[in-house]
Amino acid sequence: MRLYSASSEETLRARQLLTDWVGEGFLTKEQYQRLEQETISDLRTTNIFLRLVLFLFTLIVVGAAVGLFFVVFLSRPSEYTTGVFFLIFAVLCYAAAEVAVSQARLYRYGIEEALAGCSVGFLCFGIQIAFFSGALYSAKPDRPQFLVPAAGAVFSLWIWRRFGLWYAFPAAMIFVLFLPGYWTFSHSAQRLIVAAFYATGLICVRAVRSRHRFDYLNDVWSLVEAFLWLGIYLAINLQLWSLSLPAKWWGGSRPASEFARPFYWTTWVLIWCLPPIVLTRGVRHKDRFVIAVGAIVAILTFVTNKPYLGWQRHTWDPMLLGILLTAVAIFIRRWLARGTGGIRRGFTAGRISGRDKLLTNAGSAVFGLLTPQSITPATQTSGPGVRFGGGRSGGGGASGDF
Amino acid sequence: MTILARLERWKEQGAISAEQHAHLAGLCRGEPFSIFLELNVVLYAGVVAFVAGLGWTVTTWSQQLGDIVVLTVLSTLLAVCSWYCYSRTPAWSPAETPAPSPIFDYVLYLGSLVWCVELAYLEKRFHVLSGQWDHYLLASAGLFFFLAYRFDNRFVLSLALSSLAGWFGLTISHWPSHQDAAYREYALLYCLLVCVGGALLQRRNLKPHFFGTYLNIVANILFWALLSGVFQRQGYGLWFFALLIACGASLAWGLARRQFAFVAYAAVYGYVGVSTMLVRGVTDETFLLSYFVITAITMLVALVQIARSFGRPA
Numbered sequence: 126m127r128l129y130s131a132s133s134e135e136t137l138r139a140r141q142l143l144t145d146w147v148g149e150g151f152l153t154k155e156q157y158q159r160l161e162q163e164t165i166s167d168l169r170t171t172n173i174f175l176r177l178v179l180f181l182f183t184l185i186v187v188g189a190a191v192g193l194f195f196v197v198f199l200s201r202p203s204e205y206t207t208g209v210f211f212l213i214f215a216v217l218c219y220a221a222a223e224v225a226v227s228q229a230r231l232y233r234y235g236i237e238e239a240l241a242g243c244s245v246g247f248l249c250f251g252i253q254i255a256f257f258s259g260a261l262y263s264a265k266p267d268r269p270q271f272l273v274p275a276a277g278a279v280f281s282l283w284i285w286r287r288f289g290l291w292y293a294f295p296a297a298m299i300f301v302l303f304l305p306g307y308w309t310f311s312h313s314a315q316r317l318i319v320a321a322f323y324a325t326g327l328i329c330v331r332a333v334r335s336r337h338r339f340d341y342l343n344d345v346w347s348l349v350e351a352f353l354w355l356g357i358y359l360a361i362n363l364q365l366w367s368l369s370l371p372a373k374w375w376g377g378s379r380p381a382s383e384f385a386r387p388f389y390w391t392t393w394v395l396i397w398c399l400p401p402i403v404l405t406r407g408v409r410h411k412d413r414f415v416i417a418v419g420a421i422v423a424i425l426t427f428v429t430n431k432p433y434l435g436w437q438r439h440t441w442d443p444m445l446l447g448i449l450l451t452a453v454a455i456f457i458r459r460w461l462a463r464g465t466g467g468i469r470r471g472f473t474a475g476r477i478s479g480r481d482k483l484l485t486n487a488g489s490a491v492f493g494l495l496t497p498q499s500i501t502p503a504t505q506t507s508g509p510g511v512r513f514g515g516g517r518s519g520g521g522g523a524s525g526d527f
Numbered sequence: 528m529t530i531l532a533r534l535e536r537w538k539e540q541g542a543i544s545a546e547q548h549a550h551l552a553g554l555c556r557g558e559p560f561s562i563f564l565e566l567n568v569v570l571y572a573g574v575v576a577f578v579a580g581l582g583w584t585v586t587t588w589s590q591q592l593g594d595i596v597v598l599t600v601l602s603t604l605l606a607v608c609s610w611y612c613y614s615r616t617p618a619w620s621p622a623e624t625p626a627p628s629p630i631f632d633y634v635l636y637l638g639s640l641v642w643c644v645e646l647a648y649l650e651k652r653f654h655v656l657s658g659q660w661d662h663y664l665l666a667s668a669g670l671f672f673f674l675a676y677r678f679d680n681r682f683v684l685s686l687a688l689s690s691l692a693g694w695f696g697l698t699i700s701h702w703p704s705h706q707d708a709a710y711r712e713y714a715l716l717y718c719l720l721v722c723v724g725g726a727l728l729q730r731r732n733l734k735p736h737f738f739g740t741y742l743n744i745v746a747n748i749l750f751w752a753l754l755s756g757v758f759q760r761q762g763y764g765l766w767f768f769a770l771l772i773a774c775g776a777s778l779a780w781g782l783a784r785r786q787f788a789f790v791a792y793a794a795v796y797g798y799v800g801v802s803t804m805l806v807r808g809v810t811d812e813t814f815l816l817s818y819f820v821i822t823a824i825t826m827l828v829a830l831v832q833i834a835r836s837f838g839r840p841a
Contacts, residue, residue, distance in 0.1 A: 132528065139530050142555070151551060152543070159542055163533075171834040174791040179830055181795065182823045189819035196812050234834075236827070339556060340529045411557040416565065424572075440584040447577025451633075454569040457562070458629055473559040474566055474629065481564045486681060490740045492571065493636070493685030 128226045128287055131341070133166045137232070138341045140164035148479035168232035179235030187218060187243045208255020215247035226288065233290075241284045245296065249277045271307035274300040291348050298323065298356050313388045320360040327353045344414075351414035354403045358422040361392045361399075364429040393433050396426045411471065424450075530555050570633045578640040585648060594652055601645040608638025616678055623736045624679040636682040639671060664694040676734055684737055688744050692717055714752035718745045739786075746789060749773055750796040757800045770800040785837060790830075798826060 143164060147157040191214050222240035231237045253273045278300035285293035301322050305315035330353060334346045359365065363384055404419030427446060431438050461467060461474040476482060531552055538548040589597055611634050615627045626632050646663055649655060656662050671687030674680065695717040696710060725741030753773055756766025774797035781789030809815055
């Protein structure tokens with residue numbers, strides 16, 4: 126089913142590990158040069174920057190080519206004709222992506238990724254325009270219209286499996302979000318359906334994962350499991366809208382009173398149950414992505430607990446959260462450091478990969494630049510004559526107003 | 528063949544020793560499993576959440592708490608952070624220095640952010656410099672540069688660069704609404720100063736690993752400034768010429784140093800600038816779309832050639 130052979134991907138993984146190990150001094154340069162010869166694969170890769178630029182320009186080519194086709198060959202086509210042509214373009218894009226991989230052996234090269242992405246987009250547009258009168262959203266959607274997100278979800282899953290593009294999986298999950306809207310108007314039911322879809326996915330993933338614990342697919346399944354846990358949590362947390370974050374993509378903020386009380390309080394119990402479950406599973410299986418999601422959902426639970434209970438938020442709540450996070454990080458670090466060789470129960474707080482250093486350096490430079498802009502609060506109106514905000518002009522918001 | 532099988536074969540071939548095999552196979556199995564990155568992210572999130580809450584609390588409750596309480600708390604925090612950093616730091620070295628403790632960088636960053644909050648509070652309550660924020664920003668930038676070089680901290684270096692940008696009148700969050708000539712000139716001056724300063728420091732081997740941060744920030748601000756000049760309705764010729772020179776320089780630097788972020792900057796910013804010039808005033812849809820098809824394919828071909836020449840052979 127996958128376009129790339131297991132041996133090719135294992136070879137690429139071995140090559141990346143060799144580079145990391147020689148950077149950390151686990152291998153000598155002579156050893157690296159010798160072993161590198163054994164990790165030459167037939168796949169053509171590039172670095173992240175060129176990959177992104179190639180992705181962008183492929184999108185421009187495809188978008189402009191499709192636009193040009195409609196301008197030159199179809200003046201005022203019917204919706205059905207337009208939709209059919211979009212479906213044809215979806216097939217062409219997908220075929221081009223397959224050819225790019227099978228003939229040119231492109232691997233995470235940007236070009237084949239953009240083509241595959243365009244094929245998903247064109248497929249959804251094509252089905253929508255050809256069969257459902259073009260309007261993407263309406264107050265009373267046709268029930269069969271669920272075929273649009275369903276096709277998007279299925280095709281995204283296919284792209285994920287076939288090309289191994291990790292972001293196709295969350296794309297499929299987003300398509301699934303839109304499905305229940307065509308089946309029921311009850312928001313509680315919609316959330317339950319979405320959570321059920323993700324939970325089913327999780328059960329399937331858990332059944333498959335154990336076979337790939339030490340091969341190149343381990344990271345792939347780890348990421349998928351992490352996304353599914355996150356999806357389930359986001360589906361059942363009814364107070365995320367209070368953060369003003371997901372309200373837009375979830376279809377607008379909804380008051381808590383809209384949900385039945387048993388449902389509301391069940392979700393409150395669940396948002397407290399999920400973080401320890403996810404964290405435990407991540408720690409037990411030493412699963413980096415699942416641990417990360419466990420930490421994220423734990424923080425989200427802390428942040429949304431007060432709105433859930435109807436308690437008033439205080440200005441010092443973020444400070445308490447900050448102290449808690451810092452204390453937890455310091456405690457874990459010290460606890461691990463006291464173990465033999467800085468290792469306890471197979472975990473260490475030390476750095477053993479050059480990639481970690483690279484990410485830390487890049488992250489500190491970027492976030493050091495962005496943080497002052499984002500953490501300075503907007504102008505408050507709580508006290509007469511007292512204003513504080515802005516965060517202008519860098520300098521940690523030192524030019525903000527009181 | 529999995530990596531574990533490969534390691535076994537390399538050991539049998541004598542390419543790696545038994546100790547290396549045991550160590551590397553352990554790493555592949557997650558033994559030990561490092562949570563270095565995760566703990567750093569949690570520490571960073573903790574500092575950011577704390578300072579955000581601090582700023583919010585000071586904002587909301589400054590009148591009720593009173594100046595003395597607010598300033599005492601902020602000054603105490605600042606003093607504790609300073610004491611921690613100065614008491615833990617090793618002797619200064621111009622080379623890259625590892626942090627003396629895992630939380631050191633975050634304590635320094637916390638102190639720097641608290642300094643910003645206190646400075647803003649002082650000025651707005653007591654008008655020490657009569658609202659002349661420029662001086663505060665310049666002083667803060669100077670302090671942050673000193674701290675960044677003294678303690679080898681990229682967080683604080685970025686703060687210094689953003690404070691200096693603030694002094695030059697650059698407001699990143701408000702940039703799109705100020706595309707006037709004055710901002711552009713200040714941006715160019717800022718780029719010149721930071722680039723020359725960074726290059727001089729690197730030549731003198733003073734924390735040369737910071738140079739990449741300087742260059743990336745300069746490149747992005749420079750390209751935005753030049754593009755905003757190209758977007759003008761009149762007098763854009765010189766800006767376009769400057770953009771071409773900057774793209775050439777960025778491309779040459781990126782290829783020579785194998786820093787492909789600069790190749791990407793040259794490709795994207797250059798394409799936007801050249802396209803703006805060529806399709807300016809064109810309303811014919813067919814021409815426009817043909818232009819994008821042809822030029823984007825040309826760019827793809829050129830980039831694939833670059834990727835083939837310089838990318839990993841896999």
